[in-house]
Every structure is written in structure tokens, then in C-alpha cells.
Amino acid sequence: MAAKKTPAKTSRKSSTFGEGGARLSLGGTLRRALRWFGWAVLGVSLLLVIWIAAYRWIDPPTTPYMRAEAARLGEVRQTWVPLDQIAPELARSVVAAEDANFCAHWGFDMAAIRAAIEAGGTRGASTLSQQVVKNAFLWHGRSWPRKALEALMTPVMEALWSKERILEVYLNIAEFDEGVFGAGAAAPWYFGVPASDLxxxxxxxxxxVLPNPKARxxxxxxxxxxxxxAxxxxxxxxxxxxxxxxxxxx
Incomplete structure (x- = not known):
């Protein structure tokens, strides 16, 4: 009588090892992907910080929104004017109209945000600092990615820039009429005087006119x-x- 053969066990062990190896390989790939993603996020964040820091001393030559408007209109008007050559009445008027607590907050006006929430979102709560971040570095729109970047970048800018610099940049890149950006272009466009003589x-x-310059x-x-x-x-x-x-x- 032929001896009864014992079933080979090597195939099950080999299969189990193969499945485990596949799981280990997949886990290693996922860890590498997460590591590369983390490095990419860190690299982008560092570049944004460097960009923000550079504008502390370098006047922004243009903005994403200016480029978009120049492409749409053919050209835009802008003349950079230092803050000390802009009428203080304009600086105070803009702060009074857009962000009366500008000197007191760190980028976000929490009282204004609470008031906006209580009003059901019918009133704005964006500070001048947030508007500078949006206008100088980001695109216009109400998308969540832009709002998230704005929320992350605003305190960084507040930490790196002085309040004078924030206001100076704002007054030079805000749109005062269709295709007319900054006080240096708006003052002669509307009134025929330099920004210092307003x-x-x-x-x-x-x-x-700032909340809606195309319609006002x-x-x-x-x-x-x-x-x-008044x-x-x-x-x-x-x-x-x-x-x-x-x-x-x-």
C-alpha cells in the first residue's frame, strides 16, 4: 500500500507571507507618500512666509487681481505712493470706513466677526489686514481654500509687518474704480490732485467706494x-x- 502523503504546508505559508509582504509594501508606500506630502506642505508654507516677509520691504509690483483685470481691460492704472505722501485724511477715512479697530487687533476683529454672525452673515467682518492678504497674495472669490489660506497668512503678515506697512500696501493696491488701483492713481483720476493733496x-x-468700486x-x-x-x-x-x-x- 502506498504511503499516505501529508499535504504540503508550504503553499499556505508562502501565501500568507505574500499577503503580509503586500500589506507591508502598501504601508511603506503610504508612509512615504505622507512624508512627501508633509515636506511639500512645509516647502509651500516656507515659500509663503518668505513671500510675505519680502513684501515687508519690497513694494508689490502687481497682484493676482491686477493681472486679471489688466488681461480683461487691456491695462490698469496704478502709481505707488509711500504712506507719508498720502494725505492722512485718506488713511484715517479708510480705516474709519473699513476697519475702525485696525490698531487694536492682530488681523481679525473678533467683535466684528461675532456681530456678523449675529446678523446672519449679512454684514462683512473682514479687516484691512485680511483684505491686504487677499489682494496682494491670493485670488478673489468666496471659496473655502482661499478663505483658509487667508486665515493662515493674515497672522503671519501681522507678525512680520508693521501697521503702517499694512495700511501703506492697502492704500496702494485697493481698487477705487474699474482698473484704478491705489491712492496714487485714484486721486488724479477722480479729483486731478496728487494723493498728498486730498x-x-x-x-x-x-x-x-471701496466696498464696490465698479458700481460706485x-x-x-x-x-x-x-x-x-459724511x-x-x-x-x-x-x-x-x-x-x-x-x-x-x-
């Missing part, structure tokens, strides 16, 4: 805008008196 009334008129005019304001400009002029004087303009004025 009056109190002219400064307030420019400030109130500083020289052809509606009755509503005229009333708004309130902004009063607000500018108020922040001068109570010290809320101290961080950007000597």
Missing part, C-alpha cells in the same frame, strides 16, 4: 453715498481724537 471730503468720498463713483455719488461719506469723515476725526489712528500716525 481734502477731508475727497478722502471720505474715496473711502466709501467718488465724483458722482448717490445721496446714500453722500450721507455715508459719517466716514466724522468717524475719521473721531479715531484721530480717541487714539485709534495712533498706530499709523506719528
Amino acid at each position: 481734502s477731508r471730503a475727497q478722502s471720505a468720498a474715496l473711502a466709501v 463713483s467718488a465724483v458722482r455719488p448717490t445721496a446714500t453715498l453722500q450721507r455715508r461719506a 459719517r466716514v469723515a466724522d468717524g475719521a476725526e473721531t479715531i484721530r481724537r480717541d487714539g485709534r489712528a495712533a498706530c499709523f500716525e506719528d
